[in-house]
Amino acid sequence: MSPGQKFRQALKDNKPLQIVGAINAYSAMMAKKIGHQAIYLSGGGVANASYGLPDLGMTSLNDVIVDVQRITSACDLPLLVDIDTGWGGAFNIAKTVRDMEKAGAAAVHMEDQVAQKRCGHRPNKEIVPLEEMVDRIKAAVDARTDSDFFIMARTDSFAQEGLESAITRAKAYVAAGADGIFAEAIKTEAHYRAFAEALDVPILANITEFGQTELWNKKVLGEWGAAMVLYPLSAFRAMNKAAENVYSAILVQGDQTSVVDQMQTRMELYDYLNYHDYEQKLDSLFAQGKNK
Numbered sequence: 001m002s003p004g005q006k007f008r009q010a011l012k013d014n015k016p017l018q019i020v021g022a023i024n025a026y027s028a029m030m031a032k033k034i035g036h037q038a039i040y041l042s043g044g045g046v047a048n049a050s051y052g053l054p055d056l057g058m059t060s061l062n063d064v065i066v067d068v069q070r071i072t073s074a075c076d077l078p079l080l081v082d083i084d085t086g087w088g089g090a091f092n093i094a095k096t097v098r099d100m101e102k103a104g105a106a107a108v109h110m111e112d113q114v115a116q117k118r119c120g121h122r123p124n125k126e127i128v129p130l131e132e133m134v135d136r137i138k139a140a141v142d143a144r145t146d147s148d149f150f151i152m153a154r155t156d157s158f159a160q161e162g163l164e165s166a167i168t169r170a171k172a173y174v175a176a177g178a179d180g181i182f183a184e185a186i187k188t189e190a191h192y193r194a195f196a197e198a199l200d201v202p203i204l205a206n207i208t209e210f211g212q213t214e215l216w217n218k219k220v221l222g223e224w225g226a227a228m229v230l231y232p233l234s235a236f237r238a239m240n241k242a243a244e245n246v247y248s249a250i251l252v253q254g255d256q257t258s259v260v261d262q263m264q265t266r267m268e269l270y271d272y273l274n275y276h277d278y279e280q281k282l283d284s285l286f287a288q289g290k291n292k
């Protein structure tokens, strides 16, 4: 199965499909072993974690693709990638889609903000005209080589233009070929239901913390018509808090004993990495050689 086929299969098998953010290859491996069916590479996450930058459209295709390759090399779960605004005009977007396919991504989402984008949960976002976004989607759909590669359109228009306009846009994006709709920063049961009723493609609910959306359970979101539930930065935020605690404990207390119980153990780490399989191979296969 191609990555796109795997993603579509996961969508069929899980109602709704939970898609968890994996900030790096190791996180992706953990998500898989824990039992998740799909993972996500957050644009904000790449900017923050890999480059120390805010989520303001400062990272490029090449910046993101490096992380995509690392994750898809380590984990075969279908990966949804945040490609922000697609990084340019029609030809750039076409290249983005082809490069994402080659890097092993299963799906992407592209948004209707201006290139100088903002996080979807912040004020004063600026949206491109509907026609411009339709062209972006056509360029993306036309460029894919695997027809199962999943191209999702994200609309950030709800905050500026309201529900009716956001749905009008979503319908136009689907007519242009979008396989799914990411309705950014919508808030209530009525909003989710309105999107799901107006469209016959899968709808994604972005359940990001400290934003506009309540932390709805997947069960209710499923009842309201969401086909996908995204947790873009949940594990990353938790990792950051844990790291902050460890850094300050070491500085303040002079040792790390008070925070050891917050740490993943060496054995847990090795289990996720299949470390012992490697070691066994080292001992058997290369026992005589210098490589040992």
Ligand SMILES: C[C@](O)(C(=O)O)[C@H](CC(=O)O)C(=O)O
Pocket (backbone or CB within 6 Å): 042, 043, 044, 045, 055, 082, 118, 119, 120, 121, 206, 208, 209, 211, 232, 233
């Ligand atoms: C989904 C998102 O685009 C991301 O980059 O992860 C962000 C998430 C966030 O900032 O909480 C967004 O919603 O804009």
Ligand SMILES: [Mg+2]
Pocket (backbone or CB within 6 Å): 042, 043, 044, 055, 082, 084
């Ligand atoms: Mg983003």
